[in-house]
Amino acid sequence: MTKRQTKKQNQNSAAVLWRFLRGSKAYFILGVTFAVIGSLFELIIPRITGYTVDSVIGQGDGKISSFAANIINRLGGAEALRDNLFVVALAIATLGLLAALCKYLFRVSNAKGAETLVKNMHNMIFAHIQSLPFSWHMKNRTGDIIQRCTSDTNTVKRFVADQLTTVVRATIRLGLSLAFMISTNAKLSIIPIVIIPIIIGYSTYFHNRIAKHFLTCDENEGILSNIAQENLTGVRVVRAFGRENYEKEKFATQNKKYTGLWIRLLKFLTAYWASGDLVTGLLVMLVLVFGTKMCVAGSMTQGDLIAFISYNAMIIWPVRMLGRVISEMSKAGVSIKRIAYIIESKEEKDPENALTPAMTGDVKFEKVSFGYDEEHELLHEIDLTIKSGTTCGILGTTGSGKSTLVHLLDRLYPLPSGRITVGGMDIAEMKASHLRKNIAVVLQEPFLFSGTIKENIAMGLPDYLAEKEVDRRIEEAIDIACLRETIESFDKGLETFVGERGVTLSGGQKQRLAIARTVVQNAPIMVFDDSLSAVDTETDAKIRNALLKKMKGTTSIIISHRITTLMHADQIVVLDHGRIAESGKHEELLKQNGLYARIYAIQSMKEGEDA
Ligand SMILES: Nc1ncnc2c1ncn2[C@@H]1O[C@H](COP(=O)(O)OP(=O)(O)OP(=O)(O)O)[C@@H](O)[C@H]1O
């Protein structure tokens, strides 16, 4: 990657982060303000200690602000304090209390900011993922996306709520402490002024080196969670093929690799921490040695030395924090980039002035060629007209591109060449939501959401329908999909829960539920992608007859490997290796004595045997 690209990427990450911060920024700013005020209260305490040592215990002139001097004079000067030491104690206790209150307010504001930030991030990312094109989802692994949405958003939260606020807080506290130190003894301040940049510089150098190790760890965590996720969703396949041990080993190997990477990273971090300790120890030592020397020589009061040592102890926290936080921030950069990848992926956009025509005309594929990648063309110059209101059956060997044809009709992928029209209008110029609402598809692999049967069927219904109409359509769809008996066999009927932790439906029941869900849509174009493969021939015929009655005037496409499912269609197309090999009515195709006739012969022979 060139420097310019890296710069651009960093700018993008910052812009994405800025967008996420909408609504939570104010909390963080408020929090940091409280923290700074709290630091100021704390920083006054060593001054009081110093003054007490010099003026109350000793007889000298302790450093004190004119404001405090005024108060002390009113109380009767240092002598009066000597008799009433509780006043000093009270002052210190009050400052301590105020500092604690500020710390509390800082934490509350910061926590509110952090949670608001996470909420916004989750909402924005989820909404964006919903708008991404289908092809994006096909390209990206689910486990990886989930990791970006969970552990990466968490890292970003920590980055802003812990690290960024700490950097601001620590820097301001460091600056203030140094100011107090310089005002206490400018000469002695040279020691921290020289050593602090060395500590911070060292940690910055270190953080640059460690960034790539964090990236490797993250990538490997993604692979690990992907294995786990695949095993959870594919648990049936794992059991059916007795792959438990293989999967266990695969997981263990990856887990070992992941652990090894973290151990290596932690070794780096530990070395850094240990060497950092050495340098801060050096700072304390030098201040003590030179401060004591100055006291003995009389160029510094004892009270000032005590105050100075207190300030020195106070800067160690921010300096060490800065070192740690800067090294952790490298991880956040990676996470923000990983989230930015999602947020900046191009949404599926409708063309300008997208059309929403009536979808009742002929469906036409004109010289449609397509491949999932550029090198391998899958469909070659498909020309197909499906007259409005007719049924087109599609038969073809597996992998010949039947489902792909449906994806293209639904505009899930852009067409590289050729066009698809409905009623003469190019689908590329239509609004995607309009197109998909009007083309009801029963997918080859139906996916049911966790919810009741009723909820799953009603998914296909528009929102504006009255409840009565909803029920009527659902009942009608249940009859068409031959689902009544199944539903009645469940205790809770339509309210039976399906999907995760609900009743598990059989393959055929699932398919019929998917058909019902599609039928309720009343769409002018219907597609059944191998949707009756898991039901017996008799139910298949029943459903088809019911559909035929209901679908009068609907343009439909039925994809199937079973000729009996297709033979009554107005037109049958045989797809072979992405080309239309034959087309016509059932009898015509039989006469052609080609692929269709051969498949028919095999299937009728088999049925004869079965009978
Ligand atoms: N998302 C995808 N990315 C890349 N290749 C794909 C994708 N989906 C399908 N393919 C490939 O495209 C080819 C055609 O797939 P398609 O699903 O259209 O076949 P099909 O005719 O519906 O087969 P079947 O009868 O088995 O359902 C197959 O070789 C398949 O591997």
Ligand SMILES: [Mg+2]
């Ligand atoms: Mg298919």
